[in-house]
Amino acid sequence: MLGNHGRSITKAIFTPVARVLVAAHITPNMVTIVGTVVTIAVAVTTFPFGYLWQGALALAVVLFCDSIDGVLARMSGTSSPFGAFLDSTMDRLGDGAVFGSLTAFAIFSMESSPSRTVSIVAGLITIVGAATVSYSRARAESIGVIAKVGIAERTDRLIVALLGAALYGWGAPAVFFAASLCWVAFASIVTVIQRVHFTAKHLSSSQES
DSSP states (O other): OHHHHHHHHHHHHHHHHHHHHHHTTOOHHHHHHHHHHHHHHHHHHHGGGTOHHHHHHHHHHHHHGGGHHHHHHHHHTOOOHHHHHHHHHHHHHHHHHHHHHHHHHHHHTSOSSHHHHHHHHHHHHHHHHHHHHHHHHHHHHHTTOOOOOOSOOHHHHHHHHHHHHHHHHTTOOHHHHHHHHHHHHHHHHHHHHHHHHHHHHHHHHHHHO
């Protein structure tokens, strides 16, 4: 939802940057890979060691710049099925690093409490859920169904998780951290269910017709 509204903004901001990259012969795939490497590096070197708000702010900047590869691809005329595949694959690696690092923080750094227990459980669900949300859409597309439905896009889930981490890092109660991961876990589960239902309904109506 937030991702849909933000695309027009990022397009306007990054078009001048994309022109510079085109002139420098930088390809969208290069940008995608570099962005993923930066995401993973920031996540694993900040969150597990307790640098919550620092990591959240750094990743917020990376997340904001995440759409530059798409702008660059459209401007340079190099959009391709492989580019879309690479972007989706790299996103899964980045998501795994972010949610895995947040879960590692909960396991190794949070004081024993109900919030810690909830954070660990929710964090594990988000790790699996982030991958399953993407897989459900990809698997649906492989059988001819465009299952883009869901209550929260990747951008939404990341923003909520990063906001919860930043608030906790700034001194807010641990419940904020736990609540953010719980929301991401809930949104992931609901989105998977929505996509399964949408796919089943679409296939059923296709067979009837």
